[in-house]
Amino acid sequence: xxxxxxxxxTVSVAATPEALAAISQLLKQHKGVAxxxxxxxxxxxxxxxxxxxxxxxxxxxxxxxxxxxCPYYMDFRQYEVYKNNRIILDVEDGDxxxxxxxxxxxxxxxxxxxxxxxxxxxNV
Amino acid sequence: MQINKVYVAxxxxxxxxxxxxxxxxYVGGKFVAPxxxxxxxxxxxxxxxxxCEVAKSTPEDVELALDAAHAAKxxxxxxxxxxxxxxxxxxxxxxxxxxxMLAVAESWENGKPVRETLNVDVxxxxxxxxxxxxxxxxxxxxxxxxxxxxxxxxxxxxxxxxGQIVPFNFPILLATWKIAxxxxxxxxxxxxxxxxxxxxxxKLMEVIGDIVPAGVLNVVTGPGAEIxxxxxxxxxxxxxxxxxxxxxxxxxxQYASQNLIPATLELGGKxxxxxFDDVMAKDDDFMRKAVEGFVLYAFNKxxxxxxxxxxxxxxxxxxxxxxxxxxxIKKIKQGNPLDTNTMIGPQVSTQQIQKIISYVDxxxxxxxxxxxxxxxxxxxGDLKGGYFFKPTVFQGNNKMRIFQEEIFGPVIAxxxxxxxxxxxxxxxxxxxxxxxxxxxxxxxxxxxxxRAIKAGRVWINCYHxxxxxxxxxxxxxxxxxxxxxxxxxxxxxxTKNMLVSYSEKPLGFF
Numbered sequence: 001x002x003x004x005x006x007x008x009x010t011v012s013v014a015a016t017p018e019a020l021a022a023i024s025q026l027l028k029q030h031k032g033v034a035x036x037x038x039x040x041x042x043x044x045x046x047x048x049x050x051x052x053x054x055x056x057x058x059x060x061x062x063x064x065x066x067x068x069x070c071p072y073y074m075d076f077r078q079y080e081v082y083k084n085n086r087i088i089l090d091v092e093d094g095d096x097x098x099x100x101x102x103x104x105x106x107x108x109x110x111x112x113x114x115x116x117x118x119x120x121x122x123n124v
Numbered sequence: 125m126q127i128n129k130v131y132v133a134x135x136x137x138x139x140x141x142x143x144x145x146x147x148x149x150y151v152g153g154k155f156v157a158p159x160x161x162x163x164x165x166x167x168x169x170x171x172x173x174x175x176c177e178v179a180k181s182t183p184e185d186v187e188l189a190l191d192a193a194h195a196a197k198x199x200x201x202x203x204x205x206x207x208x209x210x211x212x213x214x215x216x217x218x219x220x221x222x223x224x225m226l227a228v229a230e231s232w233e234n235g236k237p238v239r240e241t242l243n244v245d246v247x248x249x250x251x252x253x254x255x256x257x258x259x260x261x262x263x264x265x266x267x268x269x270x271x272x273x274x275x276x277x278x279x280x281x282x283x284x285x286x287g288q289i290v291p292f293n294f295p296i297l298l299a300t301w302k303i304a305x306x307x308x309x310x311x312x313x314x315x316x317x318x319x320x321x322x323x324x325x326x327k328l329m330e331v332i333g334d335i336v337p338a339g340v341l342n343v344v345t346g347p348g349a350e351i352x353x354x355x356x357x358x359x360x361x362x363x364x365x366x367x368x369x370x371x372x373x374x375x376x377x378q379y380a381s382q383n384l385i386p387a388t389l390e391l392g393g394k395x396x397x398x399x400f401d402d403v404m405a406k407d408d409d410f411m412r413k414a415v416e417g418f419v420l421y422a423f424n425k426x427x428x429x430x431x432x433x434x435x436x437x438x439x440x441x442x443x444x445x446x447x448x449x450x451x452x453i454k455k456i457k458q459g460n461p462l463d464t465n466t467m468i469g470p471q472v473s474t475q476q477i478q479k480i481i482s483y484v485d486x487x488x489x490x491x492x493x494x495x496x497x498x499x500x501x502x503x504x505g506d507l508k509g510g511y512f513f514k515p516t517v518f519q520g521n522n523k524m525r526i527f528q529e530e531i532f533g534p535v536i537a538x539x540x541x542x543x544x545x546x547x548x549x550x551x552x553x554x555x556x557x558x559x560x561x562x563x564x565x566x567x568x569x570x571x572x573x574x575r576a577i578k579a580g581r582v583w584i585n586c587y588h589x590x591x592x593x594x595x596x597x598x599x600x601x602x603x604x605x606x607x608x609x610x611x612x613x614x615x616x617x618x619t620k621n622m623l624v625s626y627s628e629k630p631l632g633f634f
Contacts, residue, residue: 039370039392039555039601045479045529048371055375075370077555077601081528085486094475095319098372099349109475113482114525116489 011082013065013072015089022091023068025104033101035067035089037074037082037112046097047072047089047110086115131228131238131462133168135175141229141327146177149185149345150329152192153338159184164346166323169235169470170461172509178322181346183354186314189342190360193285193312196339201282201310205261212257212308215332219250222331226324230296231461233324235470235511236424238462248590249300249328252608255592259610260308263617273627280617282310283362287355289348289376290325291367292318292472293427293532297590299325301607302365303341309616311362314342316355318368320473322346348372359383363616366390367429370601377604388605388615390429390597392530393558396551397421397432397587398541398573400564404441410585411448414563417587418449418536422456422468422515426534427476429602430559432587434527436550439540446538450496453515458501470510471533477511480533483526484516492520492537522550530556544569548576557599561587580606 015023026033032052038045052070061073067089074082089110096102096109103110135143146163148155158179165174179185200208219226226249227241236245265279288302295317306313317325322345329343344351352372356364356379366376367390380387403414421432437445461469471477477500484498497516516535518526527537541547551560557579564570564585574582580597583589590596595609605615 036371038372039529045482046369046475050375055371056378081523081525081555085525092475092478094473094478095347096349097475098369099353099375101349111475111478111482114486114489116486116525 011064011074011079011085011087013067013087013089015067016091018091019089019103019110020068022104022108022110023070026101027068027070030101033070035070035072035110036061037072037078037087038097039075039078045112046100047112048098048100049096049103049110050099050101084116086117088113088115127464129464130460131231133170133462134229134232139228140225141232143176147179147323147326147345149179149181149189150326150333150341150343151185151189152195152342153333153336155326155329156188158182158346159188164319166233167320167473168232169472170232170510171506172474172511175232176323178326178345181344181351183350185344185346186351186354186358189314189344190285190358192339192342193314194360196337197282197284197312200312200337200340201284203310208308208310209257209261211335212253212260212304214335216250216253216257218331218335219246219253219328223247223250226296226327226331228462229327230324231469233321234292234295234472235461237466237469239464239466240424242464244590245294245297248592249297252297252300252592253304256304256308256613259613262610263613270623273625275624275626277622277624279620279622280309280613281620283616283618285312285314285361286363286365286616287358287361288313288315289352289355289364289366289368290315290317292321293424293429295321295324296328298367299328305607305612306365306616307336307340309613311616312340312342314344314355314361316344316346316352319345319347353379356380357382361385363387365605365615373603386615389603390605390607391558391601391603393429393431393556393598393602394434394528394530394554395430395432395556395559395561395579396434396436396554396577397561398436398547398551398563399438399441399445400547400566400569401438401441402565403563404444405565410565413585415445415448415452417561417563418445419452419456420587421536422453422534423588425468425471425513427472427532428588429530430581430588431530431532432559432561433531433536434522434554435536435538436541436547437538438547439542442540446495450517453496453517456515458512458514459503460507468515468534470507470512472511474511476532477513480513480531480535483529483531483533483535487518487520487524487526487537490520490524490526492518492524492526495519495538497534522553528554544573548573552576552578555600556602558602559583
């Protein structure tokens with residue numbers, strides 16, 4: 001089941017140059033990658049990065065945007081909570097959470113920051 | 125509770141915890157080096173420095189552990205229940221005999237205050253093994269009379285070999301929650317601890333390893349993306365149990381679907397802790413208990429799936445109640461977790477503290493009011509590099525992200541409610557349903573609230589109690605299945621039905 005594009009643009013995603021560099025590094029090792037916004041427990045806001053196809057995209061997933069040519073998904077229920085957020089994908093030191101791939105090189109992981117804003121004032 | 129004692133960090137002279145330079149996996153009843161000889165550092169959250177190395181395993185090591193488990197499963201599964209219970213009881217005795225040592229190891233591993241590990245984590249772990257030793261012996265089959273000469277026998281049989289993935293927040297206790305019922309039901313297990321807290325469970329293996337027949341209990345350490353996945357996708361496991369984050373939980377279930385095996389999941393929460401006006405009716409012990417119940421969000425530095433991270437306070441008592449709560453929060457002693465006076469230690473890892481900082485930023489952007497904390501705690505000396513975050517309180521509304529997402533740190537989001545229906549509405553306005561707390565002097569209201577809240581565990585006039593014998597698990601997206609209760613044995617058993625005819629007469633069809 002293909003995910004649907006959000007009806008409105010109230011949640012968006014962007015990536016820092018460092019995150020984009022990590023993605024292109026990953027694309028040399030994998031056929032493609034996809035991001036899933038984590039929701040709860042120990043990894044809370046972590047962006048989970050998997051090889052393309054690792055996670056089955058379902059009806060519950062909303063595509064909120066593309067980063068470095070790779071899709072970024074979020075559970076439709078979470079989408080409601082994230083409205084008016086612009087998610088910024090970035091990279092920090094430390095191993096990746098859960099089953100997520102590292103941010104390009106080992107010992108680096110993807111993180112998210114957020115800009116809470118109105119749709120018109122979200123030009124980060 | 126012991127006071128005024130500072131334990132020496134593991135590995136230092138006079139420490140009660142022996143520390144080796146490096147640790148292998150625990151497979152087939154002994155510690156073995158990882159196949160590819162790679163190791164990873166375990167970092168103390170208190171100092172931010174590595175203190176030992178553990179195996180950075182590869183899928184080959186998972187296969188070795190599964191070989192050992194499969195070699196042991198027939199004998200273990202057929203052992204009389206009395207014998208299996210004896211092993212579990214001996215494990216409990218050994219944990220108790222090493223309680224102080226394990227408590228210090230766990231505190232150093234995770235950063236949780238030693239007063240918690242001495243009084244909660246380790247004693248509960250011992251009791252858990254005893255509970256399941258008893259529960260397994262109470263597990264009975266059934267006999268049903270289908271008709272006069274036809275009888276259906278139902279018996280429990282072990283699943284065989286199971287995979288269990290344990291989180292970082294209670295490395296020993298949550299491993300116990302999984303290991304005890306699996307073993308009690310006659311299964312062998314391969315356990316994968318969290319990659320940030322792999323060592324203390326290996327100390328537990330040093331204590332209990334010899335009690336369990338070789339291969340019954342195996343521990344493989346390593347990165348989740350490699351080892352966790354190698355275990356969860358493995359066609360040689362008959363069940364997977366996981367505690368952790370929701371997206372990973374979904375992935376685990378997806379892997380389980382490919383193998384057609386059951387998966388039990390304990391995932392996130394955003395538990396409401398609800399305070400009705402009558403808690404302030406008297407200035408008595410109950411009122412102080414309720415205030416303490418609020419401050420319990422700082423227990424285990426907020427790294428608890430059921431952290432009461434949303435406080436709902438009836439508006440008529442808000443100012444009064446919060447004054448007392450903030451006063452109590454100001455008195456929280458933060459520092460070396462090995463000091464028995466310390467109430468809050470460091471967060472488990474640099475990754476976790478980064479996420480907390482990012483949520484505090486989000487809270488501020490959303491317009492929530494910061495009442496206390498909101499920043500890293502500056503520590504001195506050896507603790508300078510530790511991951512300390514100040515206990516934090518935000519006031520805001522339930523639609524904010526800080527009210528909807530699990531921060532997994534000492535951060536509470538507070539709001540008010542008008543009346544009982546309003547409290548229920550806010551409490552249930554969440555994707556999660558793991559825990560909840562209700563504080564009131566009115567017993568019937570407590571009961572109504574307890575039934576109305578969509579969560580697996582509702583604490584009434586208490587919080588953060590985790591006795592064996594009380595079921596734990598989630599509603600909604602907080603998970604599938606239960607732990608810490610005898611019915612868990614069903615999650616770890618097959619049902620065998622023998623349908624027996626005692627009639628000698630042919631059916632007459634052919």
